Amino acid sequence: MSLAESAGALGKTKKHGLSPHMSLRPGVLSERYCLPFVSSVASNSWFRQKQFEVSVNPHGVIEATDFDHMARALQLARRGLYTTDPNPRVGAVVVKDGRVIGEGFHVRAGEPHAEVLALRQAGEAARGATVYVTLEPCNHHGRTPPCVDALIAAGVARVVAAMRDPNPLAADGFARLDAAGIATASGVLENEARALNPGFVKRMRDGLPWLRVKLAMSLDGRTAMANGESQWITGEAARGDVQRLRARSSAVMTGIGTLLADDPSLNVRLAAETLDIEGVVRQPLRVVLDTRLQTPPTARLLTLPGTTLVMTAERDGACRARLETAGAEVCVMPEVEGRLDLHAVMCELARRGLNEIHVEAGPLLSGALLAAGLVDELVIYMAPHLMGSEARGLLHLPGLERMTDRVPLKIADLRAVGDDWRITAVPM
Amino acid sequence: MSLAESAGALGKTKKHGLSPHMSLRPGVLSERYCLPFVSSVASNSWFRQKQFEVSVNPHGVIEATDFDHMARALQLARRGLYTTDPNPRVGAVVVKDGRVIGEGFHVRAGEPHAEVLALRQAGEAARGATVYVTLEPCNHHGRTPPCVDALIAAGVARVVAAMRDPNPLAADGFARLDAAGIATASGVLENEARALNPGFVKRMRDGLPWLRVKLAMSLDGRTAMANGESQWITGEAARGDVQRLRARSSAVMTGIGTLLADDPSLNVRLAAETLDIEGVVRQPLRVVLDTRLQTPPTARLLTLPGTTLVMTAERDGACRARLETAGAEVCVMPEVEGRLDLHAVMCELARRGLNEIHVEAGPLLSGALLAAGLVDELVIYMAPHLMGSEARGLLHLPGLERMTDRVPLKIADLRAVGDDWRITAVPM
Numbered sequence: 001m002s003l004a005e006s007a008g009a010l011g012k013t014k015k016h017g018l019s020p021h022m023s024l025r026p027g028v029l030s031e032r033y034c035l036p037f038v039s040s041v042a043s044n045s046w047f048r049q050k051q052f053e054v055s056v057n058p059h060g061v062i063e064a065t066d067f068d069h070m071a072r073a074l075q076l077a078r079r080g081l082y083t084t085d086p087n088p089r090v091g092a093v094v095v096k097d098g099r100v101i102g103e104g105f106h107v108r109a110g111e112p113h114a115e116v117l118a119l120r121q122a123g124e125a126a127r128g129a130t131v132y133v134t135l136e137p138c139n140h141h142g143r144t145p146p147c148v149d150a151l152i153a154a155g156v157a158r159v160v161a162a163m164r165d166p167n168p169l170a171a172d173g174f175a176r177l178d179a180a181g182i183a184t185a186s187g188v189l190e191n192e193a194r195a196l197n198p199g200f201v202k203r204m205r206d207g208l209p210w211l212r213v214k215l216a217m218s219l220d221g222r223t224a225m226a227n228g229e230s231q232w233i234t235g236e237a238a239r240g241d242v243q244r245l246r247a248r249s250s251a252v253m254t255g256i257g258t259l260l261a262d263d264p265s266l267n268v269r270l271a272a273e274t275l276d277i278e279g280v281v282r283q284p285l286r287v288v289l290d291t292r293l294q295t296p297p298t299a300r301l302l303t304l305p306g307t308t309l310v311m312t313a314e315r316d317g318a319c320r321a322r323l324e325t326a327g328a329e330v331c332v333m334p335e336v337e338g339r340l341d342l343h344a345v346m347c348e349l350a351r352r353g354l355n356e357i358h359v360e361a362g363p364l365l366s367g368a369l370l371a372a373g374l375v376d377e378l379v380i381y382m383a384p385h386l387m388g389s390e391a392r393g394l395l396h397l398p399g400l401e402r403m404t405d406r407v408p409l410k411i412a413d414l415r416a417v418g419d420d421w422r423i424t425a426v427p428m
Numbered sequence: 429m430s431l432a433e434s435a436g437a438l439g440k441t442k443k444h445g446l447s448p449h450m451s452l453r454p455g456v457l458s459e460r461y462c463l464p465f466v467s468s469v470a471s472n473s474w475f476r477q478k479q480f481e482v483s484v485n486p487h488g489v490i491e492a493t494d495f496d497h498m499a500r501a502l503q504l505a506r507r508g509l510y511t512t513d514p515n516p517r518v519g520a521v522v523v524k525d526g527r528v529i530g531e532g533f534h535v536r537a538g539e540p541h542a543e544v545l546a547l548r549q550a551g552e553a554a555r556g557a558t559v560y561v562t563l564e565p566c567n568h569h570g571r572t573p574p575c576v577d578a579l580i581a582a583g584v585a586r587v588v589a590a591m592r593d594p595n596p597l598a599a600d601g602f603a604r605l606d607a608a609g610i611a612t613a614s615g616v617l618e619n620e621a622r623a624l625n626p627g628f629v630k631r632m633r634d635g636l637p638w639l640r641v642k643l644a645m646s647l648d649g650r651t652a653m654a655n656g657e658s659q660w661i662t663g664e665a666a667r668g669d670v671q672r673l674r675a676r677s678s679a680v681m682t683g684i685g686t687l688l689a690d691d692p693s694l695n696v697r698l699a700a701e702t703l704d705i706e707g708v709v710r711q712p713l714r715v716v717l718d719t720r721l722q723t724p725p726t727a728r729l730l731t732l733p734g735t736t737l738v739m740t741a742e743r744d745g746a747c748r749a750r751l752e753t754a755g756a757e758v759c760v761m762p763e764v765e766g767r768l769d770l771h772a773v774m775c776e777l778a779r780r781g782l783n784e785i786h787v788e789a790g791p792l793l794s795g796a797l798l799a800a801g802l803v804d805e806l807v808i809y810m811a812p813h814l815m816g817s818e819a820r821g822l823l824h825l826p827g828l829e830r831m832t833d834r835v836p837l838k839i840a841d842l843r844a845v846g847d848d849w850r851i852t853a854v855p856m
Contacts, residue, residue, distance in 0.1 A: 219808070219837060219853060220822040221649015229831050363817065370814075380647070384853065386798075386835040388828035389791065393817045394648040400816030403657050407814040409647060414842070414849065421842065425647060425812065 062185055066160050069093050069100070069132040070188045074162065076105040076114070077134045077196055082247045082275045083108050083282060086353040088135055088200040092118040094156075096129040108279075113138065115147045119154045127155040134193045136165040136186060137173040148176045158183040162193030166204035198376065199250060199355025209250065209350050211374050213359045213366050214242060215394060216381045222391035223363060228261060237418025238381045242360075243270050245379065249358035251285040251309075251349065255365035256294050263300045266360065285309055285354065289365060291340050293319045297326035311345055342372045367396035370407070370427065378409070380423040490613055494588050497521050497528070497560040498616045502590065504533040504542070505562045505624055510675045510703045511536050511710060514781040516563055516628040520546040522584070524557035536707075541566065543575045547582045555583040562621045564593040564614060567601040576604045586611040590621030594632035626804065627678060627783025637678070637778050639802050641787040641794050642670060643822060644809045650819035651791060656689060665846025666809045670788075671698045673807065677786035679713040679737075679777065683793035684722050691728045694788065713737055713782065717793060719768050721747045725754035739773055770800045795824035798835070798855065806837070808851040 076091030084090075084106050092114035094102030102125075104117025112120075115133050119126050137147035137159065151159060159177055164186050174184045194201055199210035216233040217223050224230035232239065246252050252266040266286045275281065283306030288295055293314035301308050308328045313335035314320075320330045333348065334341045349357060359366060359375075369375050380394075400406065413424035504519030512518075512534050520542035522530035530553075532545025540548075543561050547554050565575035565587065579587060587605055592614050602612045622629055627638040644661040645651050652658035660667065674680050680694040694714045703709060711734030716723055721742035729736050736756045741763035742748075748758045761776065762769045777785060787794060787803075797803050808822075828834065841852035 217649070218834065219649075219851070220825075221645070221647075225829060225831060225833075227829065231831070233831075367817070384837045384839045386823060386825060386828075386837065387831075388825035388833070388835070389795070389821045389823065390826055390828065395814060395817065397648075397814060397816035398818055400814075400818065401653060401655065403653060403659070403661075403815075405653075405816070406646065407816070409812045409814065411812045411847075411849065414844075416842075419839075421839065423647070 062160075062188065065098070066132070066185070066188050069095050069130075070134070070160065070162055071192075072100070072103070073114075073132045073134050074189060074192055074196065076103055077193075079105050079276075080107055081196075082277050083279075085109075085250050085282065085284075086200075086355060088197040088355075090114040090133065090135045092131060092133040094118045094122040094126055094129050094131050096122075096125055101125045101129065110143045113144060113147050116144070116150050119150055119156075122154075128157045129154075130158040130160060131156050132160050132188075134162040134196065136161045136163065137177070138165065138167075139173040139176050140169050142169075146173075146176075148173050148180075151177065151182065152180045156182060158185075160184075160188055161186040162188055163190045166201050168204070197355070199357075202376070203350045203353075203355050207350050208346050208374070209354050209357045210376045211346070211357045211359060211369060212245065212249070212377045212379055213361075213369060213375050214245060214379045214381075215366060216383065217394050218383050218385050218387040218391070220386045220388070220391075221394045222387035223394055224392040225387060226390045226392065228392075230262075233387075234381045234383045234420045235418045238383075238420040238422065240270075241417050241422065242381070243268060244275070246284060246358055247275055247281065249284045249356045250354040251287050251357050253287040253289065253357050253359045253361065255361040256288060256290040256292070257362045257364060258360070259288055259290070259295060259299060259301075261362075264360070265304060266301050267304050267306060283307075284358070287311060287349070287357070289340055289342075289345065289361075290314075291335060291338070293323070293330070295323060295328065297322050297328075299326075302327045311340060311348070313340055339368070342369060342374060346374055363393055363396040370395060371397060373427075375427055377412075378423075378425040378427070380425065381417065382421045382423060384419055384421075490588075490616065493526070494560070494613070494616050497523050497558075498562070498588065498590055499620075500528070500531070501542075501560045501562050502617060502620055502624065504531055505621075507533050507704075508535055509624075510705050511707075513537075513678050513710065513712075514628075514783055516625040516783075518542040518561065518563045520559060520561040522546045522550040522554055522557050522559050524550075524553055529553050529557065538571045541572060541575050544572070544578050547578055547584075550582075556585045557582075558586040558588060559584050560588050560616075562590040562624070564589045564591065565601040565605070566593065566595075567604050568597050574601075574604075576601045576608075579605065579610065580608045584610060586613075588612070588616055589614040590616055591618045594629050596632070625783070627785075630804070631778045631781075631783050635778050636774050636802070637782050637785045638804045639774070639785045639787060639797060640673065640677070640805045640807055641789075641797060641803050642673060642807045642809075643794060644811065645822050646811050646813050646815040646819070648814045648816070648819075649822045650815035651822055652820040653815060654818045654820065656820075661815075662809045662811045662848045663846045666811075666848040666850065668698075669845050669850065670809070671696060672703070674712060674786055675703055675709065677712045677784045678782040679715050679785050681715040681717065681785050681787045681789065683789040684716060684718040684720070685790045685792060686788070687716055687718070687723060687727060687729075689790075692788070693732060694729050695732050695734060711735075712786070715739060715777070715785070717768055717770075717773065717789075718742075719763060719766070721751070721758070723751060723756065725750050725756075727754075730755045739768060739776070741768055767796070770797060770802060774802055791821055791824040798823060799825060801855075803855055805840075806851075806853045806855070808853065809845065810849045810851060812847055812849075 073091040073093045077089045080089040087106060087109045091105040093100055102118040102122030104114045106114045115137055137151055139146045139148045159182055177184050202208060202210040247268045247270055267283055268281055272281050286301050286308040288310045290310050290312050293312040295310050310323055310328045310330045311333050313333055315332055323330055334344050408428040409425040410428055412426050415422055501519040501521045505517045508517040515534060515537045519533040521528055530546040530550030532542045534542045543565050565579055567574045567576045587610055605612050630636060630638040675696045675698055695711055696709055700709050714729050714736040716738045718738050719741050721740040723738050738751055738756045738758045739761050741761060743760055751758055762772050836856040837853040838856055840854050843850055
């Protein structure tokens, strides 16, 4: 019995019937369709979302096989993990008579969208087929023509999306398809699809980027010796894992304290083959939060390929000119109580089209971002040693006096990475 | 092909041959015979021991089925986890013609040993049988007669032990069996057998008890708020787990700081049914390290069933008399630089027949025990929240200045316990 039939047997809908919505228990789906990459991009609200709806238009219905094909489309979408930024990662599969006749995924901004590539592969056979796509097809002219036009032109019978498009500009793709008599359905593996594009979804929904704070600590929660020495707390495997987190991000951010202490590179040092991508490796924007504009023009990150953005509250023109001559872009932001207004900083980064921000900073900035409620995920690498009671703490979080003041987290994932352990925690 | 035959094929021994020793790659055994309880009692040196030897006497040989029967004997031995102290946990299986004809495990000191119970169950059929026992049978008159006498009297043909007896008084069991013409072999699942009795083995070998330090911390490595508040860092499941660690221990130890701050009970509050044992629940000795004899005669732990031992460097008779009147036993120990000599304390506890010491103390005593090299295992419950940078640290470990001063650990086990995570770490 298909899922639609079983739902029908429960009296919620009928196969090819008129019920506009049907609900499926998420447990049924998540057990069968648990994808391996979900936990690593666990995001705050979505993982607390216990119930989701599968919606179908009057001509549509959800079949069990829809989940199989969507799982494949998600696999394809994931191949764009390191390249699509600032666009979302999207995959598509064209199926006719139960057979896959076209597959595609979005590779890079400016290149064709996933649906278009999949339709091209299917060719004439796409007529009457079902198209699975991990994000509602767009209905706007961006760098490429609207995907709905391509779907209508191809004469497909049905389009199933994992999730509706959170981009207000791109929305109404389904409305156009409905009007053209094409059956539509959405909500198939929606949590998994959202988890693949946490930054894009949050930016579209809230006008803010999605923030991951990476930390490395000893088993006793220390991040540096009293003298500041901290290289290396974790082993090679963990540091390689961090490189992958950088590579998938729109930007890598640090604070002026870390910049002055460590003179970090903040770049991606993995080869294209290691990331299993074609073409050159994209270097995420490097962002330095530097209230007083203390970044030295000789800073290592200014000498590397890619762009460095220094965000400051300092309006001194000479300082700024020196940094700009050294290759930095400088952006003046408002300050609050003598420090950069972190909320304003994040709004500005979202305005610039940045989805995922990967933060590698000291306890001060990491703690301030957390206290400001801007952090979506903490990724903590825990090394198997003790650094002692004089070493520096994990996060500067002052003012917690009672047990009731504690900051609750949800551990979304915990796994071994070499000799270290990676803890993915989500603020509640 | 049996293991013996495969070893023979490698030219190391011959079946029924004369080679007194044969080596088996531990990987082969551990993959097939990995027992679920091994990791939870991981101990320092044994888990670093990568190679072990299976020794057989001239009349013996190891078969693959020996490992199956020994695994069963270990399961039986584990049933004495909460009751045999100060004796080791031991299980035995009698096998004849491939069929199990007797099983037994040691329940309590003063009651029959495992071999004797298994032989009783086997009865006359034991003649010519093989006996599997997790510890070399004893050859001395303690509270019960020597087990080797029972084995010889039963006319068994062969005795296989997981490990030789580390007790110098009990040793030479095999020599007596050899002299009686009974085939012997040892080293079958030896690591697993040692892990079941870490305290007994260490006490016999080193004259020191085996020390487990239990800690509870937030994700940022904090154990109490600045004001000392710490109840409860972890959830109910973790606290239940700690009760089981207490229940298997010979003694539960704390320091005077924790006693004065929390007035703890340090008792086992689990029912016999919960522990799956018959009879009353054994209350481990409670040990308070109290250099200046500040334990108040009104301390809660003095009012509970069981014995409390206060170890002090204070020789004042009046103080001592007050505590003794309140039910405590007071033991005067030497001091070093104004604090109890921890090594002397441990020697004294071993002398008193204590195997496993479970420590629930503050950062000061826990840190001092670790720094003194007396800790065999850290069990850290990590709760999913942040307590902030003003909260108290995990362990008082001063004087670590450089990264090279770090205390390396091996993570032997890491698992979820309710909403918390339990990390079992072994000092290297």
